[in-house]
Amino acid sequence: MANQTTRKTTLDIADTLVERALKAGADAAEAIVVEGTSLGVSWRLGNLEDVERSEGKDIGLRVFCGKRQAVVSSTDLSDHVIGPLVERAVAMAKVAPEDPWCGLADPDRLAQDWPPLDISDNASHPSAEELGERAAAAEEAALAIEGVTNSGGAGASWGKSGIALVTSGGFRGSYSGTSHSVSVSVLAGEGTAMERDYEFSSARHLSDLDAPAEVGTEAGRRAVRRLNPRKVKSQSVPVVYAPRVSNSLLGHFAGAINGAAIARGTSFLKSRMGEEVFAPGIAIHDDPHRARGLRSKPFDGEGVANRAMTLIENGVLQSWLLDSSTARQLGLKTTGHAARGTSGPPSPSASNLYMAPGTLPPEELIADIKQGLYLTELIGMGVNGVTGDYSRGASGFWIENGEIAYPVSEITVAGNLKEMFRQITPANDLEFRYGSNAPTLRVESMTIAGS
Numbered sequence: 001m002a003n004q005t006t007r008k009t010t011l012d013i014a015d016t017l018v019e020r021a022l023k024a025g026a027d028a029a030e031a032i033v034v035e036g037t038s039l040g041v042s043w044r045l046g047n048l049e050d051v052e053r054s055e056g057k058d059i060g061l062r063v064f065c066g067k068r069q070a071v072v073s074s075t076d077l078s079d080h081v082i083g084p085l086v087e088r089a090v091a092m093a094k095v096a097p098e099d100p101w102c103g104l105a106d107p108d109r110l111a112q113d114w115p116p117l118d119i120s121d122n123a124s125h126p127s128a129e130e131l132g133e134r135a136a137a138a139e140e141a142a143l144a145i146e147g148v149t150n151s152g153g154a155g156a157s158w159g160k161s162g163i164a165l166v167t168s169g170g171f172r173g174s175y176s177g178t179s180h181s182v183s184v185s186v187l188a189g190e191g192t193a194m195e196r197d198y199e200f201s202s203a204r205h206l207s208d209l210d211a212p213a214e215v216g217t218e219a220g221r222r223a224v225r226r227l228n229p230r231k232v233k234s235q236s237v238p239v240v241y242a243p244r245v246s247n248s249l250l251g252h253f254a255g256a257i258n259g260a261a262i263a264r265g266t267s268f269l270k271s272r273m274g275e276e277v278f279a280p281g282i283a284i285h286d287d288p289h290r291a292r293g294l295r296s297k298p299f300d301g302e303g304v305a306n307r308a309m310t311l312i313e314n315g316v317l318q319s320w321l322l323d324s325s326t327a328r329q330l331g332l333k334t335t336g337h338a339a340r341g342t343s344g345p346p347s348p349s350a351s352n353l354y355m356a357p358g359t360l361p362p363e364e365l366i367a368d369i370k371q372g373l374y375l376t377e378l379i380g381m382g383v384n385g386v387t388g389d390y391s392r393g394a395s396g397f398w399i400e401n402g403e404i405a406y407p408v409s410e411i412t413v414a415g416n417l418k419e420m421f422r423q424i425t426p427a428n429d430l431e432f433r434y435g436s437n438a439p440t441l442r443v444e445s446m447t448i449a450g451s
Contacts, residue, residue, distance in 0.1 A: 009164070010033040010035055010057075010162060010163075010164035010174055011033075011164045011166065011172060011174050013031075013033050013059065013077065013164070014031040014032065014033050014059075014164045014165065014166035014172075015031075015166050015172070016082075017029070017031035017059060017061050017082070017086065017166075018030065018031050018061075018166050018167065018168050020082070020083070020086045021061060021063045021086050021089065021090060021168075022168060024086050024087050024089075024090045025065070025090050025094075026063040026064060026065060026089075026090050026093065026168075027064050027065055027066060028063070028064040028103070028104050028167075028168045028169065029061065029062065029063045029064065029167070029168050030061075030062050030104060030165065030166065030167035030168065030169075030171075030302075030303075031059065031060065031061050031062075031165070031166050031167075032059070032060045032163065032164070032165050032301075032340065032342055033057065033058070033059050033060075033163070033164040033165075034057070034058045034059075034060075034161065034162070034163055034341070034342055035056065035057040035058075035161065035162050036054070036055070036056060036057075036159060036160065036161035036162070037053075037054070037055045037125075037159065037160050037161075038052075038053065038054050038157065038158065038159035038160075039051075039052070039053045039125065039126070039128060039131065039157065039158050039159070040052050040053075040131065040155060040156065040157035040158070041128055041131040041132045041135055041155060041156055041157070042135070042153055042154075042155050043132060043135035043136055043139055043153065043154045043155065043156075044139070044151055044152075044153040044154070045139075045150075045151050046136070046139075046140075048132050049153065051128045051132075053128075056075060057075070057077060058073060058074070058075050058342045059073060059074055059075075059077060059082075059342060060072070060073045060340070060341065060342030060343060060344075061073070061085070061086065061089050062089075062345060063086075063089045063090050063093045064093060064102065064103060064104070065090065065093040065094045065096075066098070067098045067099055067100055067102060067103075068093050068094065068095075068096040068097070068098055068099065068102075069093055069096060069099060069102045069103075069345065070089050070090075070092035070093035070096050071089070071343065071344055071345055072085055072086075072088060072089040072092070073342040073343040099325075100328075101325045101326075101328040101329050102325055102345070103324065103325075103328075104167050104168070104169040104302070104324070105167070105169065105171075105302040105303060105304045105324045105334060105338075106324065106333075106334075107169055107170055109304045109305065109324075109333065109334055109336075110169070110170060110171045110303050110304060110305065111171070111173065111298070111299040111303060111304065111305035111306070112305070114173075114289075114298035114299055114305075115289055115298070117175075117177075117289060117290075117291060117292070117293070117296045117297075117298060118204070118205075118291045118292050119175075119176075119177035119178070119204045119292060119293070119296050120160070120176050120177050120178050120204070121178040121180070121204060121205040121206055121207075123205075123206060125158050125160065125178075126158050126180075126206075131156040131157065131158065132156070134156035134182050134212045135154040135155055135156040135182065135184070135212070136154070137211075137212035137213050137216065138154045138156070138182050138183070138184040138212040138213065138215045138216035138219075139151055139153075139154035139184050139186075139216060140213075140216065141212070141213040141214075141215075141216030141217045141220065142154075142184050142186040142216035142217065142219045142220040142223075143186065143216075143220070144216075144217075144220070145186075145188075145217065145220025145221055145223075145224060146224070147188045147189070147220075147223075147224035147227065148186050148187070148188050148220045148223055148224060149187055149188060149189060149190060149194070150186065150187040150194070151184070151185070151186050151187070152184075152185030152186060152187060152196060152198070153184070153185060154182075154183065154184035154185075154216070155181075155182070155183050155184075156181065156182045156183075156212070157179075157180070157181050157182075158178070158179070158180055158181075159178065159179045160176065160177070160178045160179075161176060161177060161179075162174060162175070162176035162177075163175060163176070163297075165299075165301070165302075165303055167302070167303055169303075171299075171302075171303030173298070173299055173303060175297065175298050177204060177296075178204055178205070179202060179203070179204060179294075180202065180203050180204075180205070180206045180209045181200060181201065181202040181203075181209070182200065182201055182209060182210070182212050182215050183198065183199070183200035183201075183215070184198065184199060184200075184215060184216050184219045185197070185198040185219065186198075186216075186219050186220055186223050187223060188220075188223040188224045188226070188227055189227050193227065193228070195223055195226035195227050195229070195407075196223060196226075197219060197222035197223035197225075197226055198219050198222070199215045199216070199218040199219035199222065200215065201215050201433070202294065202433075202434075203292070203294075204292045204293075204294065204296075205292060208292060222376075225397075225407060226395070226407045226409075227407070228406075228407065229395065229406075229407040229408055229409035229410075230398070230406055230407070230408055231408070231409075231410065231411075231450055231451040232373075232398060232408050232411060232448060232450040232451065233450055233451055234447070234448060234449050234450050234451075235371070235447075235448055235450075236445050236446065236447050236448070237369075237371050237372045237373060237445070237446070237448055238366075238369050238372040238373075238399075238442060238443065238444055238445060238446075239372065239373045239375055239413055239442075239443045239446045239448075240362075240365065240366055240369070240372065240373065240374045240375065240399070240440060240441070240442045240443075241375050241438075241440065241441040241442075241443070242374065242375060242376045242396070242440060243429065243430075243431065243433075243437075243438065243439060243440055244376065244377075245375055245376060245377065245378050246355075246438040246439065246440060246441040247434055247436040247437055247438045248378060249417075249420070249421075249424070249438065249441065250284065250353050250354070250355060250436045250437075250438050251436060252383055252385075252390075252417055253284065253311075253312075253417075253421070254321065254349075254350045254353055254436070255267075255385055256268055256269040256385060256388075256417070257269055257311065257317070257319070257320050257321055258320070258321050258326075258347075258348050258349075259320050259321055259322040259323060259326030259327065259329075259330065259337075259348040260326055260347055260348060261385060262320050262326070262330060263326050263329040263330055266385060266386050267385060267386070268385065268386060268387055268388035268417065268418055269317065272317050273317055273320070274316065274317065274318075275316065275317060276314075276315045276316050276317075276422075277312070277315065277316070277317045277418075277421055277422070278312050278315040278421045278422065278424060279315055279421075279422055279423065279424055279425065280314055280315045281314060281315065281358075282312055282314070282315045282355065282356075282424060282426070283310060283312055283313055283314070283355070283356040284310070284311045284312035284353070284354070284355050284356070285308060285309065285310050285311065285353070285354055285355075285356065286308070286309050286311055286321075286337075286350050286351055286352065286353050286354075287308040287309075287351065287352045287354070288300075288306040288307070288308070288336070288351035288352060289306070289307065289308060290308075290351075290352045290432075293351070293352040293432070294352070294434065294435045295350075295351040295352045295353075295435045296351065296352060297351065299336075300323070300334075300336045300337060300338040300339070300346075301323070301338040301339045301340035301346040302323060302324055302334070302338040302340075302346050304323075304324070304334050304336045304338060305336055306335075306336030306337070306351070307336065309335065311353075319335055320332070320335065320348075321335060321337040321348040321349065321350055322334050322335045322337055322348055323337060323338035323339075323346045323347060323348045324338065324346070325345070325346070326347075326348055335348075337349060337350065337351070350436070351435075352432075352435065352436075352437075353435070353436040353437075354430065354432070354436065354437040354438065355426055355430070355437075355438040355439065355441075356426070356430070357426055357427065357428045357429065357430035357439045358425060358426035358427055358428055358439065359428055360425075360427055360428060361427060361428055361429065362427045362429055362439075362440040365425065365427045365440060365442050366399055366402055366403075366404075366442070367402040368402060369399045369402055370400070370401055370402075371398075371399065371400060372398075372399040373394075373396055373397075373398060373399065373408070373411075373413070373446075373448060374396050374397040374398075374399055374404055375394055375395075375396040375413065376395065376396040376397065377394065377395045377396065378392045378393070378394050378413075379392060379393030379394065379395075380392050380393045383417070387416070388416045388417035388418045389416055389417075390413075390414060390415050390416060390417050390420065391412060391413070391414040392412065392413055392414075393410075393411070393412055394411050394412065394413045395407070395408065395409040395410070395411065396408060408450075410450075411448055411449060411450045412448070412449040412450075413446050413447070413448060413449075414446065414447045414448075414449060415443070415445075415446040415447060420443050420446070423443050423444035423445065424441050424442070424443055425441070425442040425444075426438070426439045426440070426441055426442075427439045427440035427441070427442075
């Protein structure tokens with residue numbers, strides 16, 4: 001029986017779970033099946049350190065009895081496990097507390113068709129030897145940079161994953177995607193004066209992945225640039241976020257407009273819909289259908305049709321991020337932002353989130369700054385989503401008279417996101433390298449806590 005189970009498609013498995021739940025007494029049900037294969041290598045100082053491969057298939061079943069729900073999950077798909085699992089899920093739902101907002105997505109919101117996203121690389125997957133060669137090339141290039149003295153290690157990986165979703169409300173769909181990555185971390189300097197930095201690249205298709213040697217060279221250059229950092233006095237100055245950290249501000253924004261936070265009243269933007277919360281001219285978009293996007297998906301975690309949306313237009317807040325449950329709590333319609341795993345109900349989440357670029361190159365963005373900070377690394381998570389208060393450890397480079405002058409470390413940057421958002425000016429250097437992307441961003445005034 002186990003062999004027969006493994007030959008079933010993921011959609012077949014999800015179909016069976018939903019059918020069994022309804023026969024066991026559920027009023028409604030949805031099943032998700034997630035399967036994945038990954039291969040990765042670790043490399044350090046010219047030697048292969050580790051090879052890891054994983055293959056798995058997980059199932060998640062959510063059942064409803066009236067306004068009560070329960071979720072169960074398993075990695076064992078054998079029939080003698082699935083039968084009792086479904087029965088337990090229905091029994092759990094019957095005694096669970098009522099949730100007036102729970103339920104399947106409204107039928108009129110379900111996706112009927114979706115565009116090709118080109119998120120799966122159909123080329124044969126790499127061998128461990130090929131991944132080792134990529135990691136070795138990245139580390140070799142990094143160590144070749146003058147001033148680099150040690151390696152924190154390099155890595156390369158490949159993965160393929162698939163998702164199938166079936167609901168008793170009429171939805172049935174699946175998709176799959178691939179991922180490739182290469183990374184390296186190195187140290188520069190000697191003794192107590194050593195500094196570390198890193199670089200990585202990730203892509204859906206191997207052809208879009210940065211060359212390993214380029215990744216290594218950039219990691220080495222960054223580490224050397226950080227040598228001999230200075231301390232700076234506490235003061236208020238303009239802060240310029242490099243692209244590798246500017247996307248963190250988008251993450252804080254996404255958290256503030258998440259439907260769960262809005263429904264609970266725990267967001268500093270909870271009453272700001274339709275108001276200007278960013279500087280005029282700022283636009284922020286979310287596009288789940290971006291070709292080859294790292295977070296692209298053809299439908300959301302409830303089978304709802306998703307689409308590109310403008311969340312901020314000319315500085316004005318246009319929408320929350322909603323799934324069906326949070327939308328019902330707020331008296332609205334889902335925006336198609338449900339995300340989920342196998343072990344819990346859906347919750348809202350952004351997809352390919354990005355801020356539109358401005359018109360100035362980064363050099364001109366800092367040209368008039370007499371004293372300021374060019375921020376390249378953030379440490380810790382000192383952000384209060386209720387008040388917007390922001391305080392994070394940081395390092396980067398000091399700006400003097402419009403030029404990058406010297407590295408600085410052991411500082412804290414602080415402010416409040418409500419004011420920071422209103423003071424943002426974007427540069428024109430937007431690149432799509434991460435799940436969330438933003439260009440270089442200038443925040444006009446923040447408090448630097450230093451020596």
